[in-house]
Amino acid sequence: MDLISDRHPLIICVGSGGVGKTTLAASMAVLSAREGRNTLVMTFDPSLRLKQSLGVGDEARHKEVRVALDAPGTLYASLLDARDTFHRLIERYASDEESRRRVLENRFFQHLSGTLGGILEYMAVERLFEVRAEGKYQQIILDTPPTRQALDFLEAPARIVGFLDSGAIRVALKPWFDEEGHLRAASKWGALGRRAERFLDEVVGMDLLRDMAEFFQAFAPLYEGFRQRATEVEAMLRSQQTLFVLVSGAGEEKIPDTLFFARHLDDAGYNLGPIVVNRVHPRFVVEAGQLPSSNLCSPTGWDLLTWAGERDRKGLVELAKLLSREQPLVDVPLMPDEPTDLASLEALGNVFVSRLSEWERYVSRTS
Amino acid sequence: MNPIERLSRRQLVVVTGKGGVGKTVVSATLGRTFAAMGRRTLVVEVDPRENLHQMMGTPPSGGDILHAEPRLWVQNLKPRQVLDQVVRDQLKLELLTRRVLDSPIYNHFSNGAPGLKEMAILGHAYRLLHGKAEPGSPEIDTVVLDAPATGHGVTLLAAPLLVADVIKNGPFSRMALDLAAMLSDPERSGIVVVTQAEEMPVEEAVELRAALNERIKRDPELLVVNGLYPPAPAVISGVPGEKENELVSLWRRRRQINERELAALRQAWKGPRVELPQLAMDRGPALLSQLGKCFAESAAKLGEGAWT
Numbered sequence: 130m131d132l133i134s135d136r137h138p139l140i141i142c143v144g145s146g147g148v149g150k151t152t153l154a155a156s157m158a159v160l161s162a163r164e165g166r167n168t169l170v171m172t173f174d175p176s177l178r179l180k181q182s183l184g185v186g187d188e189a190r191h192k193e194v195r196v197a198l199d200a201p202g203t204l205y206a207s208l209l210d211a212r213d214t215f216h217r218l219i220e221r222y223a224s225d226e227e228s229r230r231r232v233l234e235n236r237f238f239q240h241l242s243g244t245l246g247g248i249l250e251y252m253a254v255e256r257l258f259e260v261r262a263e264g265k266y267q268q269i270i271l272d273t274p275p276t277r278q279a280l281d282f283l284e285a286p287a288r289i290v291g292f293l294d295s296g297a298i299r300v301a302l303k304p305w306f307d308e309e310g311h312l313r314a315a316s317k318w319g320a321l322g323r324r325a326e327r328f329l330d331e332v333v334g335m336d337l338l339r340d341m342a343e344f345f346q347a348f349a350p351l352y353e354g355f356r357q358r359a360t361e362v363e364a365m366l367r368s369q370q371t372l373f374v375l376v377s378g379a380g381e382e383k384i385p386d387t388l389f390f391a392r393h394l395d396d397a398g399y400n401l402g403p404i405v406v407n408r409v410h411p412r413f414v415v416e417a418g419q420l421p422s423s424n425l426c427s428p429t430g431w432d433l434l435t436w437a438g439e440r441d442r443k444g445l446v447e448l449a450k451l452l453s454r455e456q457p458l459v460d461v462p463l464m465p466d467e468p469t470d471l472a473s474l475e476a477l478g479n480v481f482v483s484r485l486s487e488w489e490r491y492v493s494r495t496s
Numbered sequence: 497m498n499p500i501e502r503l504s505r506r507q508l509v510v511v512t513g514k515g516g517v518g519k520t521v522v523s524a525t526l527g528r529t530f531a532a533m534g535r536r537t538l539v540v541e542v543d544p545r546e547n548l549h550q551m552m553g554t555p556p557s558g559g560d561i562l563h564a565e566p567r568l569w570v571q572n573l574k575p576r577q578v579l580d581q582v583v584r585d586q587l588k589l590e591l592l593t594r595r596v597l598d599s600p601i602y603n604h605f606s607n608g609a610p611g612l613k614e615m616a617i618l619g620h621a622y623r624l625l626h627g628k629a630e631p632g633s634p635e636i637d638t639v640v641l642d643a644p645a646t647g648h649g650v651t652l653l654a655a656p657l658l659v660a661d662v663i664k665n666g667p668f669s670r671m672a673l674d675l676a677a678m679l680s681d682p683e684r685s686g687i688v689v690v691t692q693a694e695e696m697p698v699e700e701a702v703e704l705r706a707a708l709n710e711r712i713k714r715d716p717e718l719l720v721v722n723g724l725y726p727p728a729p730a731v732i733s734g735v736p737g738e739k740e741n742e743l744v745s746l747w748r749r750r751r752q753i754n755e756r757e758l759a760a761l762r763q764a765w766k767g768p769r770v771e772l773p774q775l776a777m778d779r780g781p782a783l784l785s786q787l788g789k790c791f792a793e794s795a796a797k798l799g800e801g802a803w804t
Contacts, residue, residue, distance in 0.1 A: 145516065176699060382778075382779050385545065389545070411743075425786055426773055428775060430747030431747075434747060436777075
């Protein structure tokens with residue numbers, strides 16, 4: 130399989146938090162630029178060290194920053210910032226200054242854009258789409274948010290469309306409130322209406338309802354653009370040109386998580402490429418009785434590493450049994466050091482790519 | 497009084513930190529420690545894929561409160577179930593309830609409304625602690641809440657303030673205010689941050705502390721550094737096999753990273769800290785019981801002065 134090739138203009142790395150996804154995404158991007166492409170790596174909040182390895186700072190939150198890599202191609206890095214993208218989106222779709230201001234200053238919006246998971250994740254996909262549309266890059270490598278619910282991210286566009294189509298908006302867009310901020314229905318229905326209004330005020334608070342109604346009305350002119358865009362983003366994620374790389378931790382206890390992701394991606398029709406079991410401990414075979422004995426609260430490094438090597442090997446064997454033979458499965462060994470510069474990122478990328486071709490040779494030999 | 501004893505007297509102890517650092521194993525260890533101190537303790541996990549029961553050696557909770565050991569209960573909480581129950585309690589009529597629960601508007605609202613799921617989780621703990629839970633629930637002194645990973649953990653703790661800010665009166669608002677008061681009162685609630693001595697988890701732990709200071713105006717009571725490698729001796733002898741060098745350099749390197757990050761923590765983090773070793777054991781009751789001993793060993797060194 131040509132992982133880093135012109136056939137895959139978009140590669141998306143998914144997996145649980147803390148498995149080294151971001152570093153692997155960056156290392157693939159270095160290889161891609163090395164092969165002569167204009168490449169962009171997009172990540173969420175990478176570690177300080179990774180930012181240093183790439184040589185980019187916080188300016189990458191607002192634009193793509195050129196990485197000082199001496200290669201036939203060029204490498205850019207961009208840090209995804211949901212709030213920033215949401216603001217930009219509203220700037221773009223708002224018909225005039227007044228409606229832009231009304232959305233951005235609405236109290237409901239201020240809570241919403243800071244906390245509402247779906248919107249946040251959607252914004253990342255939205256940014257990806259913008260960059261793709263510009264057509265400046267031949268290959269984009271996207272690292273997804275570091276959560277156990279990383280799939281929320283992929284489902285975000287469909288959820289937005291679902292929400293816009295659910296009827297909630299239609300209900301919200303009715304003119305519920307009169308000029309003085311009272312419920313229209315309440316004034317029509319006399320005493321009963323006033324009781325209903327008091328009841329609503331008690332349960333959720335009229336302030337919140339007024340804010341919500343105002344938000345949806347201010348946001349209304351933006352819906353059509355928003356909806357169409359979400360549909361296009363959805364199509365892009367499901368395109369057969371888009372390749373998913375699933376990164377997993379090593380060890381038996383990570384298997385359920387990895388299988389969950391793999392099955393979900395497959396069932397949902399995404400194009401799943403290799404599954405990478407990252408940071409696999411090397412295996413040491415030590416004869417019994419040759420190890421120094423250890424106190425349980427401070428085991429020796431021998432005990433730990435021998436145990437971890439064995440655990441990781443069992444995990445790999447189990448996982449291979451549970452996957453179909455055609456599913457590429459690659460183990461990347463634990464390196465003594467995390468990459469700290471472009472050269473070590475490239476070295477990691479090379480290990481990954483060579484392990485992948487070893488897997489292919491192995492499969493073609495045994496079939 | 498030892499910091500751990502103090503923590504055990506809180507009604508609610510929230511355990512938070514980056515994903516994958518061992519929050520669940522630390523929550524279970526705290527739960528067993530508190531139960532051993534005589535507190536009736538419930539450990540609550542909020543994760544659709546249950547982990548806690550494997551560690552405790554109990555059957556999966558499936559949303560119920562299960563008795564695990566003397567004075568110790570466990571539960572995998574499903575926020576959506578709690579919300580649905582609130583709707584049932586409020587509406588009472590079966591037909592109306594079903595219409596609400598099936599409506600797409602309710603579905604989108606309960607999935608997306610800011611603070612709603614978090615309020616459901618905290619509200620559940622609150623009702624148990626104040627004896628307002630369904631009949632048949634055990635009496636609980638302390639709830640240990642294994643909170644969602646960092647960003648979400650802050651959202652969880654800040655949710656009552658957010659809700660109290662947008663809803664000004666009524667029962668929901670009163671509950672949000674009660675919860676916010678409990679979470680800002682160090683006599684009633686405690687926050688434990690779990691990390692590993694590696695770069696990203698330490699960065700996140702320090703950011704988490706800053707976010708807690710900013711959003712709910714308080715400091716965590718305890719930092720647990722999990723999964724430490726043992727110090728490598730200067731001279732290593734008697735190691736068989738040709739992989740000797742690789743193994744030695746890996747051990748040294750892991751420990752060096754641990755030490756570098758522990759040094760960073762000593763700079764950036766004032767307050768009690770417990771250190772737990774990486775143990776060469778698979779996940780399960782045996783690991784939990786050994787880790788409990790290591791926890792007690794490290795906590796005994798905290799003394800009295802470390803607590804502020």
